[in-house]
Amino acid sequence: MTRRVLLAGPRSFCAGVERAIEIVERALEQRGAPVYVRKQIVHNVTVVDDLAARGAVFVEELDEVPDDATVVFSAHGVSPAVRQEADRRGLEVIDGTCPLVAKVHAEARRFAARGDTVVLVGHAGHEEVEGTMGEAPRSMVLVSTPEEARGLPAAVGGQVSYLTQTTLAVDETEEVVGALRERFPLLQEPPSDDICYATTNRQAALKAIVAESDLVLVVGSENSSNSVRLVEIARREGTRAELIDRAGDIRPQWLEGVRTVGLTAGASAPPALVTEVVDRLGEFGPVQVEEREIARETVSFDLPSSVRGQSRRAAGDRSS
Known part of the structure; x- marks a missing residue:
């Protein structure tokens, strides 16, 4: 039996996540390790482990950051009290908050x-x-x-x-x-929807394939809100769904009797993880992969001025 794999699109990284990761990468290239990051820069184990291996130090609160160090605020944003504490401590702040x-x-x-x-x-x-x-x-x-x-x-x-x-x-x-x-009949609303375009698109893309799927796999970490919501949506539609961090999390018994797998990934999950999941599914028998893209995302966000300069890696590339 050839198993179908329906790839929901859009999936994986959004513009805010890409921006936040690039901020940490550039801070490491330009300032050298360690660069401290308050909380996880984005809610994904693979991303955090990769940046930690390159010299990022993830902390829960600013009292774990040495005086005069560089600290990056995560994509999820911080309260004014945290900003004030960073100012009082004289920390160099690079703000990774999603716009x-x-x-x-x-x-x-x-x-x-x-x-x-x-x-x-x-x-x-x-x-x-x-x-x-x-x-x-x-x-x-x-x-x-x-x-x-x-x-x-x-x-x-x-x-x-x-x-x-x-x-x-x-x-x-x-x-x-x-x-x-x-x-509250006179309730006032925000001038535009607060749920971000990436969250909306990933949910709509999943809904476009869920009815055809016997099993939905969502690539994302347990603390990723938008990834967990995708699992919940699939289950509300009556389809079995599992959240996985990586391809190795797939259990063979999940695939018993499954002819069609719906596959998506939360906005903080790297695209490469989806490719690895497809490869892993192929180890259980032949697969036919179908892309189902409902929208093309072209959003991008500027980097903070403090990391827009030339990185040491780029300088080395040009001088070689």
Whole structure:
């Protein structure tokens, strides 16, 4: 039996992830190791292990960073309190925050400044949520479910607006926002959708193949919100789905009776891992790979000025 592999497209790295990784790579090339990174630069084990092997030192908080060192803030963003601590310590900061996360931070500041109570739809404990909530902690409240939205007190205060984490499931977020509108009919919304284009595209691409799939494999790490959402979406559609970090995680019993495998990857998973999964599937019998691309992504983001200069590697290449 030849097993079909349906490749969802777009998949793997998004522009914000590519930018964040390149920031760390350039910082290492230009400044030399070690370069400290607060939290994981992106939520992917393979990416973090690769950068650590090249001299990046990942820390949980700034008190683990030596004075006067270079520290990169992760793609998920940080609160103003973290920025203030870095300034006080005299650390050289290179900001890897995804511009689309930075947009949500700016909206939080603007809504709070005009006196709104700002409801953030997101998952408690996620680094992006912690950073966004930190922009206006006295004005913001976090909800994750429609039930939590309906349970907000009417006395939550004056004008109410909402924002969302950028990596949520689109369908579930619409349910929560719908509940907020029921609770607060004059609810104010952000000027544009906060769920990022990459999250939306990857979810739509998965939905285009899930009905044909007997099994969906999502390449991504357990702490990757957008990867976990992909698994949840497939399961809600009634298809068995598994989250894997790498090809070696595939269990042979998963493939028993499976004629069609849907394959995608979260926005923080390297494209090479998908290729390795296809190769691994081929070890269980012949495969026919079909690409199903619903959109072509052309988004790119500029690097911070502090790492735009010529890298030592590039200088060496030109002088040889």
